[in-house]
């Protein structure tokens with residue numbers, strides 16, 4: 001191979017070609033970055049979403065850990081009742097008279113006591129949530145599962161915890177079934 005041919009083969013790229021390449025890549029990159037920037041700006045702040053989720057999950061655990069008895073736990077029939085008709089004081093939807101969340105004398109003692117609780121800004125022990133966050137809870141009778149294996153609405157509550165921050169809402173839903181209706185707190 002002559003020296004001339006070897007030199008041609010090892011020519012590489014010229015400065016002009018390199019500059020054109022850089023310009024094309026820059027334009028393409030600018031396009032991709034502007035889309036990413038738009039997505040990041042219009043999307044919710046991930047830190048806030050994470051905080052909302054943590055609050056919602058904490059409240060969901062609190063509600064689901066409650067008993068789901070037919071009677072108010074103070075009712076003498078609470079440990080034996082097989083339906084609400086067997087109770088002098090059935091556990092009705094929402095809190096019974098005088099009950100408050102985490103109250104010293106008559107605390108919430110059933111999953112359904114949380115139905116309609118709103119403007120929650122503390123944990124059950126009174127620890128304040130971060131400023132600006134608040135939550136609301138509903139518990140709605142809702143049949144769970146398909147066909148013959150279905151848990152009837154009387155024995156299944158759909159719990160919805162909605163956490164709000166600065167006009168944004170995040171809802172976490174879960175089910176609590178009446179699997180131990182005579183276990184008392």
Ligand SMILES: [Ca+2]
Nearest residue numbers: 096109110113
């Ligand atoms: Ca109650």
Ligand SMILES: [Ca+2]
Nearest residue numbers: 091092094113
């Ligand atoms: Ca109740």
